[in-house]
Ligand code: IPM
């Protein structure tokens with residue numbers, strides 16, 4: 001049976017990294033005898049330039065018909081002065097909302113071989129294996145926005161059901177891991193965070209009695225992520241805190257270029273994207289690290305298509321290639337030989353079919 005995976009390259013390095021992920025998906029197809037349809041569609045600045053819309057209707061249709069969506073990155077200086085409603089980023093937010101993917105899973109499991117690429121001491125990185133669950137379709141990203149010449153407003157709203165459903169995802173994940181959930185909020189200042197904490201304190205002991213629950217204020221969490229990263233298991237938090245903390249957490253893995261993500265709803269259709277942005281400074285130069293997107297494709301096969309062996313094969317191939325010493329610039333230490341985006345993708349695809 002043919003499975004359809006919509007490919008949305010987006011902007012900047014998005015095109016380069018998704019190209020490598022497609023290569024790897026084709027290698028999986030060949031190795032395991034699958035048939036993937038991989039239709040491409042425009043999003044972000046690319047959609048804006050071609051269709052005057054960062055999330056064109058045709059893209060919405062292709063995504064609605066797909067089993068899963070793999071996305072590169074959106075945005076860039078070219079569209080900096082575009083009004084809020086048609087910014088490239090708005091296209092991504094509309095896609096997330098259209099798919100209803102409220103839970104964004106961002107695993108942070110640093111590869112020991114890359115500890116030299118992290119600014120954090122290697123002894124602190126030992127045993128680090130974190131799953132950040134970021135609420136993705138609510139909060140300040142989606143609240144009412146107002147702007148006059150001299151004032152600006154961004155409204156942050158959360159409802160009890162929005163908090164409950166993302167907590168359930170976090171609780172279930174923790175049960176399959178180390179049985180610990182750290183909920184991050186700013187309940188000493190924000191009303192939405194007070195509701196978040198209240199709902200967490202009710203739901204977690206009731207539905208996940210065996211899971212240890214810890215609360216951290218977001219400022220403290222930012223510090224603890226660096227001072228004791230190995231103590232975390234699942235971290236669950238609201239949209240904007242999750243955005244910020246996962247860029248920080250990527251430094252544990254050495255580079256944003258290593259961190260994949262999966263955005264899920266209650267069904268099986270998901271959106272998969274690297275956590276990094278479009279990196280306009282290196283776009284089109286064959287310098288980007290495709291691993292985050294390739295590892296996102298691995299999450300896609302596992303979580304949306306139920307292809308566990310295929311997913312594991314991609315993860316193993318990435319590990320093999322890293323163990324063989326291949327490094328893109330972002331994860332290279334002094335003296336390492338640096339390869340380009342395409343060479344990295346070729347090597348990972350070859351390790352799968354080998
Ligand atoms: C991310 C990105 C996006 C976000 C941007 C591009 C809108 O930073 O996926 O982390 O803030 O969610």
Ligand code: MG
Nearest residue numbers: 243244247275
């Ligand atoms: Mg971000």
